Amino acid sequence: MRRVLVSLGIGASLIASHACSPGPALPLALAAVRNAADRVRALLDRGAAADERDTGGITPLMWAARSDAVDAMAVLLDAGADPNARDARHRWTPLLHAIHRRQVAAVRLLLDRGADPNLAAGRLTPLMMAADDPDPSNVRALLAHGADPHVLGPGGTTALAQAVSGGAFTDLTDRPLFGGCRVETVRALLAHDATLRLPDTFAGRQALWWARFNGCEEVVRLVEGLAGRGKS
Numbered sequence: 001m002r003r004v005l006v007s008l009g010i011g012a013s014l015i016a017s018h019a020c021s022p023g024p025a026l027p028l029a030l031a032a033v034r035n036a037a038d039r040v041r042a043l044l045d046r047g048a049a050a051d052e053r054d055t056g057g058i059t060p061l062m063w064a065a066r067s068d069a070v071d072a073m074a075v076l077l078d079a080g081a082d083p084n085a086r087d088a089r090h091r092w093t094p095l096l097h098a099i100h101r102r103q104v105a106a107v108r109l110l111l112d113r114g115a116d117p118n119l120a121a122g123r124l125t126p127l128m129m130a131a132d133d134p135d136p137s138n139v140r141a142l143l144a145h146g147a148d149p150h151v152l153g154p155g156g157t158t159a160l161a162q163a164v165s166g167g168a169f170t171d172l173t174d175r176p177l178f179g180g181c182r183v184e185t186v187r188a189l190l191a192h193d194a195t196l197r198l199p200d201t202f203a204g205r206q207a208l209w210w211a212r213f214n215g216c217e218e219v220v221r222l223v224e225g226l227a228g229r230g231k232s
Helices: 002-019 027-033 037-045 060-066 070-078 094-100 104-112 126-130 137-144 159-165 183-192 202-213 217-223
Strands: none
Touching: 027 037, 027 060, 027 070, 037 070, 060 070, 060 094, 060 104, 070 104, 094 104, 094 126, 104 137, 126 137, 126 159, 137 183, 159 183, 159 202, 159 217, 183 217, 202 217
């Protein structure tokens, strides 16, 4: 059964990889991705719009956030780029783009400069997306800026459920589909709010199943018996 699931996951990943957006094409976005802050500043001085959009509705700030290009991001934000703008395809903000690429410095800069830590896309909050990362840095930054860990997302998931499952089958673009052990991320969520429990939902029950499937004994130990009790 495990081999079948893995094969399906690899196939889905390959299909999805062809559906990913191409790289930036507009000069401002190209300079931003390269973290060429002086070039970004020069283009803005010549009249380029800080929030100009390409055919996918992606702004230079979003492209820069995906690349952790914080110097260029700072220039764009100083020029009025919207930290809460949404792209046309996924309705993702620059913060979600940065989290998706696991860019810690970009996430911190965006949060410090006004990005909304609770602005969701299709009920998927930034914290839920960050919770499938084995590095808890972005989870901690979001929580410190007021992210709500109790929000219910698609299928009744929560940030804790995402962390426990390792994000299994929740990202069909460019991340593994079978989760993994996110011990430190689970610890970070529980340390922030001791009332957190796995929700009594399909997503909550599946989260424990995936933790066991991946052999995450420490994660299971941390949350065993919590599903369906107390707050979600």
